[in-house]
Amino acid sequence: MAMSNLDSPTVLIVGAGPAGLFAACELLRHGVKPRIVERRAAPHQEARGTVLQPAVLEHLERAGLIEPFLRSGVRIKRLQLLGPGLREILSDDFTEAGGAYPFQCSLPQWRTETILREHLQRLGLEIEFGTEVKSIEDRLDGLRVTLEAGARSETVTMAYVLGAGGGHSVTRHSMQEHLGGETYDxxxxxxxxxxxxxxxxxxxxxxxxxxxxxxxxxxxxxxxxxxxxxxxxxxxxxxxxxxxxxxxxxxxxxxxxxxxxxxxxxxxxxHKRVVERLSDRRRFLLGDAAHLSSPLGGEGLNAALMDAADIAWKLSLVMRGAAKPSLLDSYAIERGLADRHVLEVSDEVHATVMGLVATYADGRVPDVPAGDPAENAAARRKRLMLDVSYAGARSSAKPAPPPESPRPANAFRSATNCAAPITI
Ligand SMILES: Cc1cc2nc3c(=O)[nH]c(=O)nc-3n(C[C@H](O)[C@H](O)[C@H](O)COP(=O)(O)OP(=O)(O)OC[C@H]3O[C@@H](n4cnc5c(N)ncnc54)[C@H](O)[C@@H]3O)c2cc1C
CATH class of the missing domain: 3.30.70.2450 (Alpha-Beta Plaits)
Known part of the structure; x- marks a missing residue:
């Protein structure tokens, strides 16, 4: 496939965390060469978000990246919820979820980022470390972006900016969006x-x-x-x-x-926070820049990777002239729904854990019924982010079929108030 913008990229990715790195991988796969900048001088070595959910493993397979992840990670096939003295409250067997990857793949986030960086290196894309985006201005002729690398300052005009700068996102600030919601106690x-x-x-x-x-x-x-x-x-x-x-x-x-x-x-x-608007057609917010969910749900990093996959195929089709620019509107609609679902499901898991703690603190023993098998299976699919379908999405009716059709979300067996699958 001919690569767009070889000499002068018109897509800038702000941040080389998981969202930015995967967006770069996916854009390259779809024939668009972006520029990617990272304000850190060098990669970090922190474990952070470790679990890759089955739905995301399917994305990584489509991206041609599943092998290094399966080689580097360990498989989690079961979650045991235990009370004091390790008395089992419940055990959830992920292998019953079916699908291509009936397990979570667990590896430190620094290792996930290394795999993605090595992939980009093989594809010939340089990550500009030590380069910080200081401001983004929306002008008639495009987005005027000011970058700083040490003492050097540079101003460029970009057609699109993917804001993958994490919780303190310069892109989000430039859109005057804020992460509304709450911080948990x-x-x-x-x-x-x-x-x-x-x-x-x-x-x-x-x-x-x-x-x-x-x-x-x-x-x-x-x-x-x-x-x-x-x-x-x-x-x-x-x-x-x-x-x-x-x-x-x-x-x-x-x-x-x-x-x-x-x-x-x-x-x-x-936190349980999300922006109102994921994009304004030129700027797109991905990952923690757009949403923060309780890590007890194990979905934040996964939602970041799904955001990246989604915007990459849409943007590449538009940039190659194979789809109308209005396709880009579907990013905010579809990922907005999916990201809110992530927040709801993570919140259910969070509330379930805190509810159990409160019950023990009151001197009571929680009563967790075995539950209905069908409801348990639906809740498991939520926890593994396998319950979002894009079947009803406007974007899935476009002339050229999308290279992938993602699916997110998650909660504990006892959290069933949102068990219905979400169709976007
Ligand atoms: C200490 C810590 C512990 C965590 N623990 C867990 C956990 O246990 N479980 C879990 O699920 N999640 C955890 N997370 C969250 C998880 O790490 C995030 O969900 C995930 O990293 C989101 O990826 P991202 O690419 O959106 O953002 P980030 O990983 O934050 O990446 C953003 C990148 O953008 C760069 N950047 C920011 N601004 C600019 C700019 N102006 N110019 C250039 N570069 C910029 C940053 O330096 C950073 O490298 C943790 C996060 C932290 C910080």
């Missing part, structure tokens, strides 16, 4: 470490009790992504020592978790 630590507590293989464990919860999710090299709530009185800015974090995990789990080899720990707050 509580403060959390997210960490990457080893634990001596034996866990069933290919199984993530979420332990809840009267003082909070701890999530232990498998990572490669026998490590765990750890997510735990801090004590309410703990608002200090310093990071915890390994001994302090280990003691917190033991207290939350009610057994000795045995933390060791702490590689990374970061404070974290959880």
């Amino acid at each position: 509580g403060r959390y630590w997210v960490a990457d470490a080893k634990v001596s507590l034996l866990c069933p293989s290919e199984c993530a464990r979420l332990v809840v009790g009267p003082a909070g919860f701890v999530l232990l999710a498998p990572l490669p090299d026998d490590r765990r992504l750890i997510f735990v709530n801090r004590d309410e009185t703990d608002t200090r800015p310093e990071l915890p020592s390994a001994a302090e974090l280990g003691a917190l995990l033991d207290a939350r789990a009610g057994v000795e978790v045995g933390l060791s080899d702490l590689g990374w720990v970061s404070p974290f707050r959880m």
